Amino acid sequence: MENSRNFILAIALSALVIIGWGFLSKRYLPPVANPPATEIVKGKQVALPKPEAAQDSANTIRDRAIVLRESPRIAIATPRIAGSIALKGARIDDLVLLGHRETITKDSPPVRLLSPGGTQDAYFAGFGWSGDNAALPNGDTVWTADGTTLTPAKPVTLSWDNGKGQRFQLKFAVDQNYMFTVTQTVTNTGPAPLTLRPYGLISRVGISKDPSSWTMHxxxxxxxxxxxxxxxxxxxxxxxxxxxxxxxxxxxxxGFGDKYWQTAIIPAQNVSADAGFRADGSGRYQADAAAPTITIAAGKSQTTEQRFFAGAKEVRVLDAYQDAGVPQFDRAIDWGWFVWFEKPIFYLLDWLFVHIGNFGVAIICLTIIIRAILFPVAQKQFASMGKMRVLQPKMKALQDRYKDDKPRLQQEMMALYKSEKANPMAGCLPIFIQMPIFIALYKVLALSIEMRHQPFALWIKDLSAPDPLTPINLFGYLPFQPPGMLHLGMLAILLGITMWAQMKLNPVAGDPAQQQVMAIMPWMMMLFFAPLAAGLQLYYVANNLLTLGQQRILYARTPGMKDPVKP
Incomplete structure (x- = not known):
């Protein structure tokens, strides 16, 4: 196999892995449904208490500004997020991400992650207690706050007294990024013990705008x-x-994850919790986690703590929270099988971007580094292909001589390889090396929020979006956008042309069927890449150009590779 053929085959096989595994796993390895959880309380098995769901109708949409004014609020002000906490219901239901914009236009508003119940795309978090022997706060409870603004330096405590001997407190703290810490305290001044269960919930209306696929959950x-x-x-x-x-x-x-955004309830890590998801049939979905049941004696108080994350899936931020004790929080990004390989590639790309300042140039530099690392492998592959090409007449002679004696043919072939010091598998080695590289780069460039809205040059203003310049609509002069694979941007076309050029630089394959497959493969790959991120297309265009230069060098170092095979 020739070098560029191996590369194109590696891409094709990797695409098959990316697409095929999701289909097969969902079809033949379905997840096992979990039975409703229960807990033993005083020797009796009882259903776990259900956290209070939102009381707003998922079908009632009102103006957000009006809804925000209907409840007294505590402002949230940090370097990365802004918004407010509703004192009615003690909900974190108003949050925007200051470092991320909706679009690439200069006047674009920041990305809104959370919104109150009853508004468009309602999405919020709530905290409370469930139980049967006390009057408990709910979604209509109006709390009293000891401050007006929540900042990283100043927590805010909400309080509510049920008038029956129990006082409830929710202390909110927030860090410099996207993590809230919620401390729940109950003080029982009544005459009898109090049995409760603290919980946290996330409620959202509607499914993610980023469709879940075989390659991204x-x-x-x-x-x-x-x-x-x-x-x-x-x-x-x-x-x-x-x-x-x-x-x-x-x-x-x-919690719930979108392509770039995440919310998560993080209960105390040292105790058992009941967690789960549910839907109410009206388009509302809930994720909740309940801590173990606690009993508060008369005259005593008890405190529990949990955290709430609401922010962007920034790799370094997620890794920092994981290092701080949130297990596998980096897996909020669906890295897939090759996470051990993908994250080093991401960190190298991010380091290049920080020092260069242009994400597209950083992608090109990453391409050069990867090709330089793989160059020794390509050299060995070419040397092996040269030997195998010289041996083809002898191999054909053996096949003709022992065509009716397969065991003898295998023995003679192995003896030939040994005497000529040739390895028939060496030509296929680059496929197995390039497959994880392709999958890793696909994941890094497809999922990393760090590439979102990053420009490259000329008409490419957002490397996370498909190439906008396409001759299909006469470069924008016709008022429509071609869908999916028909959106053949200039980068996708260049990708197909450079793959075709690699094929033309190689000797013609002897097998007519292989000739046909390799002739059509570049154009199939062009269609496959057309709807993908421009940053991913840029990588493969740059890689193909470097491969063309590498092929010329290797052909010059391996004379006779393009000569016809002599009988």
């Missing part, structure tokens, strides 16, 4: 007992009904 996600679960989707919750999907876990987290 969006929607319900969590880490339970040290393993991250990507198997639950919005359709699964619709089918499960009120029972939902439940998990018993010690440590971990639960």
């Amino acid at each position: 969006t929607g319900p996600i969590g880490t339970f007992n040290g393993a991250t679960n990507y198997s639950v989707g919005f359709k699964d919750l619709d089918s499960a009904g009120a029972a939902g999907q439940r998990f018993q876990t010690t440590g971990g987290w639960i």
Whole structure:
């Protein structure tokens, strides 16, 4: 096999792996449904308490500004986020991400992640207690705050007294990034013990705008007992009904993920928790986690703590929280199989971007580095291909001589390889090296928020979006955008042309069927890449150009590679 053929085959096989595994795993390895969780309380098995769901109708949409004014609020002000906490219901339901914009236009507003119930795309977090022997706060409770603004340097405590001997407090703290810490305290001044269960919930209306695919999971996600679960989707919750999907876990987290954004409830890591997802049939979905039941004696108080993440899936930020004790929080990004290989590539790319200042140039520099690392492998491959090409007449003679004696033919072929010091598998080695590289780069460039809205040059203003310049609509003069694979941007066309040029630089394959496959492969890859991110296309255009230069060098160092095989 020739070098460029191996590269194109590596891309094709990697694409098959990316697409095929998701299909096969969903079809033949379906997740096992979890039974509704229960807890033993005083020797009796009882259903776990259900956290309070949002009381707003998912079908009622009102203006956000009006809804925000209907509740007294505590402002949230940090370097990365802004918004407010509603004192009615003690909900974190108003949050924008200051470092990320909706579009690439200069006047674009910041990305809105959370929004109050009853508004467009309602999405919020709430915290409270469940139990039967006390008057508990709910979504209509109006809390009293000891401050007006929540900042990283100044926590805010909300208080509510039920008038029956119990006082409830929620202390909110926030760090410099996207993590809230919620401390829940109950003081029992009544005459009898109080049995409660603290919980946290996330409620959202509607599914993710980023569709979940075989290569990227969006929607319900969590880490339970040290393993991250990507198997639950919005359709699964619709089918499960009120029972939902439940998990018993010690440590971990639960929430909802979009392509670039994440919310997560993170219970205390040293105790068992009941966590799960549910849907109410009206388009509302909930993720919740309940701590173990606590009993508060008369005259005593008890405190529990949990955290809430609401922000962007920035790799360094997620890794920092993981290092701080949130297990597998980096898996909020669906890295897939090759996470051990993908993250070093990401960190190298991010380092190049920080020092260069242009993400597209950083991608090109990464391409050069990878090709330089693989150059010795390509040299050995070419040397092996040269030997195999010289041996082809002898191999053909052996095949003709022993065509009716397969065992003898294998013996003679092995003896020939040994005497000529040739390795027939050496030509295929680059395929197995390039496959994880392709998959890793696909994941890094497709999922990393760090590339979102980053420009390159000329008409490419956003490397995370498909190439906008396409001759299909006469470069924008016709008022429509071609869909999917028909959106043949200039980068995708260049990718196909450079792959075709690699094919033309190689000797013609002897097998007519192989000739046909290799002739059509570049154009199939062009269509495959057309709807993908421009940054990914840029990498492969640059890689193809470098491969063309490398081929010329290697052909010059390996005379006779392009000569016809002599009989």
